[in-house]
Amino acid sequence: MRARSRWRPWRRAAPLLVAVSLLVVLPLAGPASAEPSDQPGGTSGVLDSEALDRLQERAAEVQADLRQRQAEVVAVQRALTGAQAEADAARAVVDEAEGELAEHQDEVARYASAAYRDGGAFSPLSVLLSGGDPGDLAAALGYLDAVDDHTAAVLAAAEEQRRAALGDRAAAEAALATARERAGAVAAQVAELKATAAAVTEELDAALGDVDRQLADLQQQQVDVNRQTAANWRAHLGQLVAAGVVSPPASALLDPVAALPEGLVPVGATAGGAQPGVAQFPREPTSLLVLPAETVAAVTAAMEALGRPYAPGTAGPDSWDCGSLVSTVYGAAGIDLPADQAGLFAVTAPVDPADVLPGDLVFLGTPESGLGHVGIALDRETMLAADGRAGAVVVRRLPADQVLHVGRPALGPRAEVPPPGPVDGALRVECGNTVYPPSSVGGRSWGGYPNGLIPPSALCPLGEGSHALRCDAAAAYRAMSAAFAAELGEPLCITDSYRTYAGQVRLYGEKPALAAVPGTSNHGWGLAVDLCGGVQTFGTREYTWMVANAGRFGWLHPTWADPGNGREEPWHWEYAGG
Incomplete structure (x- = not known):
């Protein structure tokens, strides 16, 4: 096949990348709204609303008082x-x-x-x-x-x-x-x-209503983008199968000049020469990109995670952070990687950002905040990531001006390089989301939302009344309630879950010496519940079950609420992750 072709791989690198882009992104069907948003996950424009920021500043002033x-x-x-x-x-x-x-x-x-x-x-x-x-x-x-x-x-x-x-x-x-x-x-x-x-x-409630309506629309667009991207990936794999191409192991593609599997030719690098860790199957009118089997398996697994909630410090299967998603999908494919964005940056072998290909790791950041995100490239313009601003695993635009490093896991590890960190007092960024210190007044946590001001569209129902939590906490709660019912005959009884800023203000007015200051409650992050049905009393069979089993589902009873610690609240439980 090589002898018959007049292929010049080094000069046709750019057309190849265009072809790859066609396979993964450009064939998106339907209106333009199905294309990945310029906003991470389609939400940052809503969250960066100046009007909402001003209202939040006023709320923070009241909160401080x-x-x-x-x-x-x-x-x-x-x-x-x-x-x-x-x-x-x-x-x-x-x-x-x-x-x-x-x-x-x-x-x-x-x-x-x-x-x-x-x-x-x-x-x-x-x-x-x-x-x-x-x-x-x-x-x-x-x-x-x-x-x-x-x-x-x-x-x-x-x-x-x-x-x-x-x-x-x-x-x-x-x-x-x-x-x-x-x-x-x-x-x-x-x-x-x-x-x-x-x-x-x-005023906050009115602004939040507008945000929620916009977010619901953007989330639907994001669902369309995720679905179409996954379909495009499956179509690409189908083309390989139809052409009789079997993805070789990464070890077979490490030296494309010396040797490649029969029928494959090198992929040219922008700076000249051939790119290691990848090949192509030449055909007309466009060639097929051939990735290592490990990379194919990792990207395919990442596609299965699309739509799952983002939650810091979690590692699936119900929710992910950006580092754990990358580490898990590549680990399952046989390539061991660190589980955090800094560790991934340190060991991933670099490639020229102009040569980025599907499966490469893209590290984003700014000179002030340093390293702030990692995702899996799908082409030069898009990446798949567990995104802190989107609050989910999404396909999002890849901001070229924020690319700090591109790495190719199939090439093996490099000698560790320390990642750039924040300078001049800038806040750290994790998975695209600014990390505010615990003492920060009015800080934003997961998804970039302020405490008690999370749009309903960003929460998941518990299946009981109007109760809702952050999606990973909701999934863990439902599983815990099912296990509780299997042993004790009834599901968990709940009196309170996510608490809006307005609800926190109301409760604080009723119990100022006991309730959390508005804007600081764990209920306002969608990460706490108050339970009934026996759990609300120390020493009962129901409470004893929770003490023995809640940790299996990522739930805990905070120390301050234990007997003898000043604020005994047997009913209050918090989600700390799986």
Whole structure:
């Protein structure tokens, strides 16, 4: 076949890449809306809305004020509780002192009554008139004086103690009144902030409604793109089968100049020479790209993951992050790779970005943030990736101005090269999504959404009422509920799941000392549930089952909610990933 062809592989590299592009992207049928969006996953334009950003900034200001007020609420509540306890203790001391005084007064009264009952027989005068022995007279008079002196001293001491207790009670009640007044003032301030937050929330809800409608449309377009891309890939594989071409192992394509399998010819490199790790099957009018069997298997497996949720730190099968997707599909094909974007960058053998081919790894980033993403190239313009901004595994545009490195796993590892990191205080980017520090006010987490402001279209239902969570958490919850039902006879009972910003504001207004500050709750990330049906009580059969089994499904009971840690909440469970 080579002898018959006048093929000049080095000069026809560019037409070949055009042919590959035709196989993977350009034959997309239907309207232009089926083409990959310039926005990652078709969502970033919505998320980068300046109007939504301004509203979020206002919400963040209110959130910061509420956070400060929450500390004051807790302090004032603690002071009020202490003042109440001191006032109650002071009242008890007064009651005790008055009781002791009354007891002594009763004894004196009994003594007086006895003397009166005896007709005054036992008094200084009666003793004197009795004409008894002078020694007896002196002793009797001394006894009476001692009794009278002791009684007077006891009564005086008891009265002094009572008056002191009354003073302490007055001081304690004054402190209690002050604490109540301060608590009332803070409550009024919280009420004002709540009203402000409610006003912002109304605007946020309106903007979020617009975002959700746009997102639903873009998601449908993304589904069309994913479906068509997968169909194009299958068509390409079908053409290879029809031509009788079997993808060779990567080892057979490492030196295209020295030797290639029969019937295959090299693919030219832009800089001259032949590209290692790939070949082509010449035919008219266009040749067929022949990738290593390992690359074909990896790309095919990645196509199967299209549409699955993105979730940081997860590694399938229900959700992925960008590094774990690449590592898993190539690992299953027999090429071991690190599971994070930095590790992949470090070891993947480079190729010229102009020579990028399907299955190559594309690393994106900026000079400020450094390395920020990795995906699998489908051609020069598109890549498949678990995308943090899209919140899913998608086919997206490949921004040429952000390409830091292109690597070909089939060539084997290179000597490790450290990936570029953030400079001048820039935030780190992971899988295309900015990673905000935990203390960041108004930061955006998965999908680039603010806490409590996640469009409903980006969440997945739990199959019970209107409850929803981030899609990977929802899948794990459904599996956990099924296992719970299989053993205990009923599915999990749920009272709360994803909590909107408005819902957080409302709950904070009702329980400012207990509820999370709006915009900080794990419920607002779609990663927490509150359960019922027995789970809400420590020590029950249902709660014990959760403690023993929830971890198998990626769910945990946070330490702060455990018994003895100050905020016992047996009903609260959080998703931490598979």
